[in-house]
Amino acid sequence: MATSSLTANLDQIFIILRDWLVGYLPAVLRPAAGVVLGAIAIVGVFPGLFAVVVILERKGVGRIQNRYGPNRVGPFGLLQPIADAIKALIKEDIVPDRADHVVHFLAPIVLLVTVFMGFAVLPVGRNMVLVDMDAGLLFFIAMGAATELSVFMAGWSSRNKFSMLGAMRGIAQMISYEVVLVLSTVPVVMTAGSLSLTRIIAAQNSYSGVFPHWYIFTPWGAAGFLAFSIAGMAETNRSPFDVPEGESEIVAGYHTEYSGFKFAIFFIAEYLSMISISGLAATLFLGGWSAPFSFLAFIPSWIWFFSKVILSLFVFIWVRGTLPRLRQDQLMNFAWKFVLPFTLLNLLVTALWRFMGEGWLRWVVSTAILAAAYVLMGRVGMRKEQFGPRRYRYAE
């Protein structure tokens, strides 16, 4: 009994801490103060996680390429993010003379704000959500879509051909994959019957035996997770979908004309959106803050949430270290000819799953449909066009 109350307290430690702090204020101010504290926690914790991810990425990609990675600043180079931050802060802030100064200044701020807004509805633990919105998922996706605005603001206001090209590419890519991203979350909403992220987690937070009822362990969930991961990678402009940045083609894409701290904000926002999309993936398909086995439920929920996020961030880094950048046409073909039809079919499979009732039959049917569709669409939709050697009609 004593241990269970201890684990329960540990699970809710941040809530208890908040209530204790807020308790010193008059009752009128308490709700507002609670929200402010929550916002401060979000603004403090996730950039901290960003620093961890940066060092993880630089070391991880280094190891993937058989290098050491940064190892000079501090023990094992662990203080590298601090050095990077100082460097970014003391750099000169250069704005092109003919740029649209106001929009140029606003673009990184819009990006950072919209990215942070997404965290507001993300449950990072049991009862640990800043705003428990009924349409949390919708809000999250709307905020994710607003980052496109910032990309275009940055590209357009810079008056630079590389920025413009990067922004055009970015918009094309993000709008294409936005469709996939939204459609791949629909099966979850269909099954859970709610757009509220806390209720989606609650629907997954039960066990048969020791195994959890996470949506990834269903055929439609696995397919949806695959599509969601692909779309999430594209949405956050991560390699292999980093076409908007394309440093070997168009300098740095839409943030070519940004330097110093404004560039750092783009950098932070990119990683924060990675973290938030990882958090959403964990929430929708990996049971959010719930433990992977029923006997591990004594470990605090927020530890599970952050472990899942860090695990999926590691996959992001792993993919970045493996795959080269796609061409623009490959990117578009992949989105519209393969992932989108696949997610649409996944909606049908989810409906079948919903109405076929319990039993092994629905497993067989939905797995068969999805596997057949994957193979078939992979063959037909992604068929390579054989161009062959170039032939010259008039020269030679």
Next chain:
Amino acid sequence: MLGEGILKGMAETAKNFFGSYVSKERLTTVEYPEERIPAVEAARVFPFLVYDGADWEAGLRCVACQICEKECPPKCIYIDKSKDKKPDYVGKQQFYPTRFDIDISVCMSCQICVEVCPFEAIKMDNEFELATDDRFGGLLYDRKQLARSNEYYHSIHPTEASEVDARLGEEKAKVEAKAKAAAEAAAAKAAAPAPPAPTAGGGS
């Protein structure tokens, strides 16, 4: 099937990731200031002046012929010829440089000065840690800074230095043989009226 190649690639990078922690051979990085690899013998950075013996000033092989100064494409060599002469390695009286400066901020390491030098007096160094906080004086090397012993030359370019030594030795032997022959001839013609003095360093 679609995605097969991606999985193969992911397996490869995972192997790299974990392998680099297990086997040191995978990591090719040389952590430079602490670790270094010996320079390749053919490595060259900027020229230096070779001297024989212990005293750099007396042993300098350079005879201030100024060929390198004229040939230098970026014109970074500055030579002042001496008024007096001093004996070179075969004993012949030669001019020497009272000033021999190389501006290494201008030098482009083309090695043309080395190739045109008939006296094997200027060679390429492999010293590359030349950073200085004075970009004018600090990078203008005078003859004292440029002088390096023949032993040093042997230590950095052993093959090339042995070839040079052999060539110089041959020449010296030739000159000595000629001097000896001349001396013998002079001795043989001791009775004859005074012969003209033998000219050392034939072919110069």
